[in-house]
Amino acid sequence: MDFGPYLMLAMLEGAVLAAVLALMASGLSLVFGVMRVVNVAHGEFYMLGAVVAWAVTTLLGAGPVLNFVAALIVAPLVVGAMAAAADMVILKRLNYDPERTIVATIGLLYILQQLTLMTYGADARPVVAPFNERIALPWVEWGDKGLSFYFPWGLSTTSYKLFVIAAAVVLIAALKLFMAKTRAGLIMRATQGDREMATAFGVPVERVYALVFGGGAALAALAGVLIVPIQQAHYLMGGDALLLSFIVVIIGGLGSLSGTIVAAILIGLSDGIISVFFTPTLAKMIATLAVALVLVFRPQGLFGGTSR
């Protein structure tokens, strides 16, 4: 394959990663924005989404489409409910003290991960995609005989990958609308703005927190369901995903949803492209170092405004 089509392929793979990352990171960003809680267990909710999707499809045993739709509904609900329960049982009792909640969510990370290891096991298991047609992509090139138009071998994507991108776009647009237009979104933004003032105006802050924590986890679980037909479900898959979402949320500015989405596209695409030219280890190393330095020298993120 020539360089041009190759780059295009890398960007397509990057776009899928960006879509999933944007979904997952907006959950992390929502939780940090509203609750000021850094949820280290976020990657495990993503992993649980994938594992629950596998469990649903195995138990249901219907056609691939029905299985997948069921997983898309059940996984976020189950995982969100678990997270909301964790919030009420653990985080609420810590009074959302930033440092102690981080320690507690690290504990939660190991609990969820190890319980999955004990029940689901150490194997990676696939979920069949609801549809998976191969779509060859055209390439345009200026050759000796003028403009030529052809389908290079290997330049293709699948309908499912395009669906993932579309689904993420729709879900994130819905999330933004929800936050901007609905009463529930208004209450969340009020809580984010000033917790005490919100309490004074009769906002049930504790219930909002449980819902936000559950909602953030549900977004991660959705990302997990979407990725599982492409990547198999494995009990350790949360680690890398967590690191990438942290990177995205920090670059985008902690707690800013729009910044998070821009950063997810940036990181997803560049990860796709960088990993074509460098080894994944070096790419991860450079990205992590860069983000740590962003946090040191520009804590409001590259796209964030002034920090409050």
Next chain:
Amino acid sequence: MSRRDLTLHLGLVAVLFLLHFILPAYHHGVLARIMVMAVYAIGYNIAFGYTGLLSLGHAMFFGAGLYGMGLAGLHYGVPAFPAFLIGTACGAALAFVVGLLALRTEGVSFMIVTLMFSQVAYLALLYFGAFTHGDDGFVVPDASRTLMGLSLSDEGTRYLVAWVLFSGALLGSLWLIRQPFGRVLIALRENEERARLLGYDTKRRKLAALVISGAVSAASGAAYAALFGYVGATFAGVQYSIFALLWVLLGGAGTVLGPFVGTLFMFYLIDLATGLTDAYMLIAGVALVGLTLFAPQGIVGELRRRFWKDLP
């Protein structure tokens, strides 16, 4: 330093020395390992427990000691004691550089930045696998595991060397926090703003605390390489940063005995759990959540609260 403090800590040191003669072989070996790892926890406690710097990346300092010692022995044939010093110096130097950058942040950002620097160090170990042997790790050559003609792989020698190192770290940290410098560190933890208003250069002291903490952690890593002879990247991974936090939280952050008590308890708890299940990290998770919820002061911290008000 009050007489009671000294009696208590010297008492522990003496008991550990006596245990060398009476413990059965298995527990003798486990306790040697616990003492080496407790030194790591003591180092972590200087940053977290006394200065209030909650780092999630101390594994990089432990790893710097481990690899500094191990690589000096493997590639350059440096004998055990100089290699140990090289490892410790590596940790101190790394802590200095990391501190210069990471201490510009505080609180949650500090936690994430240290976590990320540590992750970079871990990935670097994998990336430069040709030199560091990456994930597989390597065995430290015997020439670098001989101290004054005694082989460090011999169990008796190993225990005693671990005991000397541990005693030094324990009494050293007791001494440190009774110094004016140590008291300033506690003041930083309690209220940094006020310490600054009193005229202390808080940045500099936090950096000094982090360098001491990094050096002690690295000393533990270097001793681990010398005594147990294996160097591998897992020791520099996130899990070992979390372990240090867990041990100190369990034993009691900001107490001199806490790191040892926490390491001792957690080692035996995980030892029991590995007999039951592969998912032994479950214990660590439950312990972390339980501790933050019910006993944020840890075992020794609770003792101090209830029985012995001025326990250091």
